[in-house]
Amino acid sequence: MSQKPLNIVILGASFSGVTVANNILNRVIEKLKSFEDAPTYQVILISPSTHVYWNICAPRALVSSNLITRDTSFIPIMPTFEEYPSEQFQFIQGTATSVDTSAKEVHISLITPVTTIHTSSAARSSHNVNALSSFPSQRLKGVRKSTGSKGRNICKIPYNALVYATGSSTSSPLLSLHGPHEETISALNSFQAKLKDAGSILIVGGGPSARSPITITLLSGHDRLLPNLPAKISKKAEKKLRALGVNVLHNIRLLAAKTAPDGQKTHCHLNNAVTVTSDLHILATGAVPNTGYFRPAPRGPVPTTGDKNPVLDEKGYITTDTDLRIWGAGDRIFATGDCAAYSRGCLGDVYDAVPVLVTNLTNDLVAYINRLRYQESSLALQRELNALVDARFSPNLRGSWLVPVTRFGGVGMVSGWRVPGWVVYLGKGRGWRLGRARETVGRGVHP
Numbered sequence: 001m002s003q004k005p006l007n008i009v010i011l012g013a014s015f016s017g018v019t020v021a022n023n024i025l026n027r028v029i030e031k032l033k034s035f036e037d038a039p040t041y042q043v044i045l046i047s048p049s050t051h052v053y054w055n056i057c058a059p060r061a062l063v064s065s066n067l068i069t070r071d072t073s074f075i076p077i078m079p080t081f082e083e084y085p086s087e088q089f090q091f092i093q094g095t096a097t098s099v100d101t102s103a104k105e106v107h108i109s110l111i112t113p114v115t116t117i118h119t120s121s122a123a124r125s126s127h128n129v130n131a132l133s134s135f136p137s138q139r140l141k142g143v144r145k146s147t148g149s150k151g152r153n154i155c156k157i158p159y160n161a162l163v164y165a166t167g168s169s170t171s172s173p174l175l176s177l178h179g180p181h182e183e184t185i186s187a188l189n190s191f192q193a194k195l196k197d198a199g200s201i202l203i204v205g206g207g208p209s210a211r212s213p214i215t216i217t218l219l220s221g222h223d224r225l226l227p228n229l230p231a232k233i234s235k236k237a238e239k240k241l242r243a244l245g246v247n248v249l250h251n252i253r254l255l256a257a258k259t260a261p262d263g264q265k266t267h268c269h270l271n272n273a274v275t276v277t278s279d280l281h282i283l284a285t286g287a288v289p290n291t292g293y294f295r296p297a298p299r300g301p302v303p304t305t306g307d308k309n310p311v312l313d314e315k316g317y318i319t320t321d322t323d324l325r326i327w328g329a330g331d332r333i334f335a336t337g338d339c340a341a342y343s344r345g346c347l348g349d350v351y352d353a354v355p356v357l358v359t360n361l362t363n364d365l366v367a368y369i370n371r372l373r374y375q376e377s378s379l380a381l382q383r384e385l386n387a388l389v390d391a392r393f394s395p396n397l398r399g400s401w402l403v404p405v406t407r408f409g410g411v412g413m414v415s416g417w418r419v420p421g422w423v424v425y426l427g428k429g430r431g432w433r434l435g436r437a438r439e440t441v442g443r444g445v446h447p
């Protein structure tokens with residue numbers, strides 16, 4: 001049997017990807033060494049950012065770096081994986097541009113000009129991709145590098161199992177990662193520099209990330225704020241904002257935002273034929289899935305089981321079955337977190353899904369190994385396969401939704417019950433769960 005490690009490739013290294021990698025390294029790899037000469041596995045985690053952005057705290061972090069410092073809101077990924085031997089773990093700083101499911105390869109655009117391919121034992125060193133050929137060969141096993149049309153370094157990485165955990169991105173560069181984390185830091189710095197002298201701020205969007213004590217005008221885009229929560233909660237949030245002097249406008253949407261001739265202000269054209277000129281504006285209008293690597297895969301309605309192609313839903317999210325496998329995409333391919341259609345875009349749907357994904361991925365890998373070990377029609381193989389029981393994801397409909405509105409209060413629900421402002425403060429607004437950040441990234445636990 002081949003001694004070359006088989007790759008478990010995870011695309012995206014934020015809440016979902018880091019937690020899945022942690023679980024596989026901790027719970028699965030050893031289990032797969034079930035017999036002498038069994039194949040070995042290596043986890044390859046791929047992401048354009050070397051840090052997780054704790055965007056839970058973004059509404060506060062964007063106001064000032066004194067309120068929430070950069071090194072608390074951006075958590076490095078690599079220390080988490082330092083304990084694992086390099087044959088078991090590798091981090092590649094790059095962006096998946098396409099996936100070839102017939103060749104079982106992902107194509108990665110490496111971050112240039114300087115990028116890092118880290119193995120866990122080399123976690124503190126970084127290398128220029130141009131010097132990749134000087135890497136010790138075992139570090140680059142299975143990785144083929146070439147130069148793309150725009151001079152970008154491309155590499156192809158074969159996989160035996162693949163997990164999509166590429167999340168989603170907000171329209172605003174302040175609220176989610178848009179590539180390396182340094183880009184988010186630079187967007188925050190430039191926003192805060194302008195904020196010092198700003199006389200007017202327009203916030204577009206009435207969801208949870210729009211709450212901030214510095215707003216002047218807030219366009220909800222609906223007939224009420226927080227449309228996914230009960231109307232009483234919306235009313236309470238609006239009352240609190242108005243008490244802070246925020247001008248809340250409903251049923252008005254931004255059509256286009258253009259930089260004014262002075263290069264400083266922005267002309268915001270609204271759907272009521274009014275143009276508002278503001279010093280700053282924040283787009284808090286939700287997120288789009290990071291699933292561009294599927295292009296030009298067909299988009300369409302949810303497929304029936306047995307369809308041949310991986311299909312995105314009409315909004316571009318990856319459709320999975322409740323076992324988190326992707327229909328028709330090939331063996332051992334999963335999706336989890338914000339990029340998957342099952343998710344409502346919250347951390348509960350990340351952390352409730354990970355045990356399901358890890359159980360089913362383990363089952364698939366054990367089945368794969370046993371197929372190498374036993375004859376296809378043997379009783380021994382049947383016995384091994386029958387012992388594998390899949391897990392199923394079902395969303396927790398009574399999760400908690402805490403939305404800080406003022407400095408010491410807010411609105412929210414816990415287990416389906418409305419909670420007073422002080423619960424929101426204690427549960428979230430006081431520390432924005434930052435005390436849990438390093439543990440969440442380090443051990444993959446729900447914040």
Ligand SMILES: Cc1cc2nc3c(=O)[nH]c(=O)nc-3n(C[C@H](O)[C@H](O)[C@H](O)COP(=O)(O)OP(=O)(O)OC[C@H]3O[C@@H](n4cnc5c(N)ncnc54)[C@H](O)[C@@H]3O)c2cc1C
Nearest residue numbers: 012014015016056096166167168209290337338345346347
């Ligand atoms: C402002 C804000 C506040 C929030 N607050 C809360 C909250 O209080 N509570 C709550 O439950 N949820 C909250 N959420 C939602 C929560 O942040 C998401 O549910 C969570 O980030 C999902 O994690 P993820 O790992 O699936 O995706 P993401 O966090 O979006 O991470 C995706 C990762 O994939 C990488 N990536 C993207 N494209 C590629 C590619 N092509 N190849 C490789 N890597 C790629 C990205 O760089 C990133 O590292 C908030 C979201 C925002 C925007």
